[in-house]
Amino acid sequence: MFKLKEDRDYVALEKKYVFGTWRYEYTWKPLLIEEGKGCYFKDFKGKRYLDFSSQLMCSNLGHRSPKVLEALSEQANKLCYAAPSFATKPAAKLGEKLADITPGDLQKSFFSLGGAEANEAAIKIARLYTGKTKLISRYRSYHGATSGAIALTGDPRTHYAIGMPGIVRAPDCYCYRCPLGKEYPGCGISCVEYIDEIIRMEGEQSVAGVVVEPIVGSNGILVPPDEYMPRLREICNERDVLLIADEVMTGFGRTGKWFCMEHWDVVPDLMSMAKGLTGAFIPLGATIARKKIAKFFDQEGNLFCHGHTYAMHPLCCAVALAAIQEYIDKNLIENASKMGAVLGKRLNELKEDHASVGDVRGKGLFWGVELVKNRKTKEPFVTRREKFQPNTLKKISVAAMERDVYIVNVINTLIIAPPLIVKEEQIDKGIQVLDKAIEIADKECK
Ligand SMILES: Cc1ncc(COP(=O)(O)O)c(C=O)c1O
CATH class of the missing domain: 3.40.640.10 (Type I PLP-dependent aspartate aminotransferase-like (Major domain))
Structure with a gap:
């Protein structure tokens, strides 16, 4: 039987044999991930990341049950x-x-x-x-x-x-x-x-x-x-x-x-x-x-x-x-409402500290942080046309990953949507990292 060798480069393998979703294939540089538990997932080296967007806003119960x-x-x-x-x-x-x-x-x-x-x-x-x-x-x-x-x-x-x-x-x-x-x-x-x-x-x-x-x-x-x-x-x-x-x-x-x-x-x-x-x-x-x-x-x-x-x-x-x-x-609907209030408050506080945060909006554990180059003109960092191009929001997501937090970006908005099992200290960790990563956008403000 055909057997995959454990020392193979799986990223290269997937890149060669598997089409992706909504991406330019030549720019795809993924992380190989292998494990998940609770609000975290781990890459192949065992490095752990806080999932602050529930993958594609879907891992509501966390990563294992x-x-x-x-x-x-x-x-x-x-x-x-x-x-x-x-x-x-x-x-x-x-x-x-x-x-x-x-x-x-x-x-x-x-x-x-x-x-x-x-x-x-x-x-x-x-x-x-x-x-x-x-x-x-x-x-x-x-x-x-x-x-x-x-x-x-x-x-x-x-x-x-x-x-x-x-x-x-x-x-x-x-x-x-x-x-x-x-x-x-x-x-x-x-x-x-x-x-x-x-x-x-x-x-x-x-x-x-x-x-x-x-x-x-x-x-x-x-x-x-x-x-x-x-x-x-x-x-x-x-x-x-x-x-x-x-x-x-x-x-x-x-x-x-x-x-x-x-x-x-x-x-x-x-x-x-x-x-x-x-x-x-x-x-x-x-x-x-x-x-x-x-x-x-x-x-x-x-x-x-x-x-x-x-x-x-x-x-x-x-x-x-x-x-x-x-x-x-697990009373998760109630937890989403309770933790959602905490998350919303923390995100609104971020707005006060960052010139690039134009708008913060959401309900429960479903929040968006929209970034602008200038609060008065509301000039976006990323236009709809630029969705698939390298851009400032993608840089922010990369910076957050470097600090062990996964945050999805869509067009001009960062999506903060942790699993419904999230605890306050995990929200605090995510916010801390976001706080730092958003500085990238602040520096580009006009
Ligand atoms: C609101 C909404 N509807 C439909 C879809 C499509 O779902 P799927 O990717 O499972 O086909 C999505 C996916 O993100 C979505 O957000």
């Missing part, structure tokens, strides 16, 4: 795979559990393998249920890399993709740089009111749904004012359009509630999830629909024409059930 591992092994010893035409206990139980923990009358789920697939299912369900085709999404958004999901996406990754027709873009809810040139609260939240105008101009009879990240994630942690989501719910009700919440990043306690939409008591018609659903230990996506939509597909003649070989995968469903139990047993 004996309980989840036990559930995985128990299920693997019974049944590893079943065609989705069979029923399995893990899928049935997970469906019931999600109906229980999601808001309102969200009831029936479809299980896929990740966020993009969860959104593909949402697109299809919305179109089948309404009989309409157009979908509204916003520019600063990311919904996944597959055709439908990337078409919904409005961020710079869309510039390299051919999506699908039928997507209409709405203005962002980005108070720090309002696309309508207004200021909250005098703006009357024109950005959401304009969605009403879009629906009317596109034709209510042709718009199936509005898709939003409740707090925009990888486009800068954009938190809407409290009136935004309730008003969007009203508009969707009035115009008979579905409200679709992409909670792939914001779900499972990340913002201090099970689901972000709960901050505003808003129940979407469809909700997509992934990432924290399994604590990212194993892939799984879910799309949950309200009772009225479930009922529609229960009627004779209404075909649910969607599926994947790995839909309702029993191993993944069993892991998700165990992960959800971990959130409950």
Whole structure:
């Protein structure tokens, strides 16, 4: 049998044989990592790093969980795979559990393998249920890399993709740089009111749904004012359009509630999830629909024409059930809220000490630090066009890694989102390192 030799250069090997994600292959200089536990991961030399962004804002339970591992092994010893035409206990139980923990009358789920697939299912369900085709999404958004999901996406990754027709873009809810040139609260939240105008101009009879990240994630942690989501719910009700919440990043306690939409008591018609659903230990996506939509597909003649070989995968469903139990047993939603308040306070203090910190925004353990060269002009360090180029924010992430802390950067914002198990002393360590690393940007301020 072919055996990899332990002394091989695995970085070179991966670089040669494995494509990456969203990168110029020739610039990829990764760290080889081998182990993870709690809020930390280790590289191949045994050096330990504090994970201050939960990898891709997904390792909500930290990097190891004996309980989840036990559930995985128990299920693997019974049944590893079943065609989705069979029923399995893990899928049935997970469906019931999600109906229980999601808001309102969200009831029936479809299980896929990740966020993009969860959104593909949402697109299809919305179109089948309404009989309409157009979908509204916003520019600063990311919904996944597959055709439908990337078409919904409005961020710079869309510039390299051919999506699908039928997507209409709405203005962002980005108070720090309002696309309508207004200021909250005098703006009357024109950005959401304009969605009403879009629906009317596109034709209510042709718009199936509005898709939003409740707090925009990888486009800068954009938190809407409290009136935004309730008003969007009203508009969707009035115009008979579905409200679709992409909670792939914001779900499972990340913002201090099970689901972000709960901050505003808003129940979407469809909700997509992934990432924290399994604590990212194993892939799984879910799309949950309200009772009225479930009922529609229960009627004779209404075909649910969607599926994947790995839909309702029993191993993944069993892991998700165990992960959800971990959130409950360890009070992690509460911890996210409590530690989130500490993190938010510390980040706002950083703003006072650093000229380059333009804006600090977030909820729970989901925070963004946006950097500017000048606070008055708000000139960014990195523009959308420069997302994939070497830039100051990438330098800051590298400097933080040199001090043993992993921090994700996206365009012009650093994302601070530690695992939900984080403790105050770990927040302090992360902030200390960030404090030092941001000096790189301070030096470039005008
Ligand atoms: C809000 C949101 N939706 C969808 C996705 C896509 O998820 P996946 O990468 O699992 O396909 C992401 C990924 O980061 C996301 O942040």
